[in-house]
Ligand SMILES: [Fe+2]
């Protein structure tokens with residue numbers, strides 16, 4: 001944790017923000033862990049799926065340029081997964097992560113199996129009447145599954161493009177759930193109508209899930225059983241050709257396969273990141289984060305605008321503000337690992353639910369620490385719910401243990417939440433009321449220096465510059481006790 005404090009705050013010298021040659025693959029691989037937890041998969045699922053994709057690619061002699069597209073297409077295959085999480089949760093009345101995880105195990109293309117699955121999984125823990133009502137609602141929406149996949153695939157492909165990857169990589173993301181027999185989604189493509197990279201990624205992700213869950217024999221068996229239905233038979237044959245490569249499967253089986261994966265990226269296609277690419281990646285993942293819940297649409301961008309404004313008033317350089325803007329864009333990346341049952345719950349959270357909510361900042365720290373050029377602000381980003389008096393979470397840090405940037409981030413976070421619309425209130429809180437609420441906390445819970453800087457910016461500029469549309473909805477403060485440390489919060 002940084003030791004920079006309000007008392008001695010000094011903007012960091014510019015040379016601390018220089019990006020030495022950081023591999024793009026390392027950044028994307030690390031951030032793919034956030035996509036894994038959104039899908040209810042163990043962290044590392046995308047990395048291992050990519051390993052399997054690339055090994056198949058080698059077996060079939062895929063050209064180098066296509067290998068590079070496959071590499072990033074597989075890593076980002078779940079980039080659209082957050083965009084349907086709220087809908088999945090709402091349709092099933094269940095933890096979206098658990099539903100998504102089981103989607104990857106069960107073959108639900110058969111109507112009878114799909115119905116059986118729904119009967120077993122709708123509204124778990126609810127009364128028989130509630131479960132029956134949810135089941136009837138679900139069955140009455142036969143196109144819901146198709147729409148969910150369409151949303152996920154098109155959104156994922158859009159994000160891959162926004163991150164600067166090729167059309168072929170985006171096509172792999174879009175066609176991930178197409179099946180060889182034409183019964184997949186979103187377009188019902190069949191056979192070689194499906195882009196080859198999508199066919200490889202589709203096979204690789206299923207093999208990885210079965211391999212991690214049930215072992216190699218089960219993974220190879222399911223690939224063989226679904227050859228010509230789900231999977232391209234030639235690719236299944238390629239997979240079977242290295243079934244006895246014990247070294248490879250041991251590599252896939254290790255807890256952290258990132259180092260092994262780097263050897264599979266075509267050397268001549270390796271890229272380093274620069275500031276523009278890091279901005280694009282941060283914004284792309286902010287989109288992923290904000291898509292997770294309708295209550296926090298554009299929240300990450302609003303917080304970024306707030307932090308940049310505050311740091312500008314405090315004398316930070318353009319370069320420094322650019323660096324910290326990335327921290328703001330990614331401060332809630334850990335929310336991707338929290339169920340929408342909690343994120344979207346309109347009522348007060350139970351004690352257990354609040355404990356789960358609080359874990360999002362730990363996920364944020366863990367994910368950002370994996371990213372070479374985001375490691376420097378991981379702890380600061382994860383401290384955005386800490387309060388000066390130690391009443392925040394998750395570490396209960398106090399004023400002098402918090403960096404100025406993390407305290408400014410907290411102020412920006414609260415300001416955006418208070419300024420947003422609510423499901424129970426159609427209009428924004430007036431700015432005066434927002435500032436009055438925050439003023440009551442300045443000095444006791446939130447940083448007075450940052451708050452004054454925010455007010456100064458608003459007085460001189462009139463408003464924050466927002467990137468994209470204004471926030472439409474925001475979460476209500478949810479605590480286990482019903483106390484609202486501020487009248488709103490969780491953001
Ligand atoms: Fe937030």
Ligand SMILES: [Fe+2]
Nearest residue numbers: 331332385491
């Ligand atoms: Fe948060």
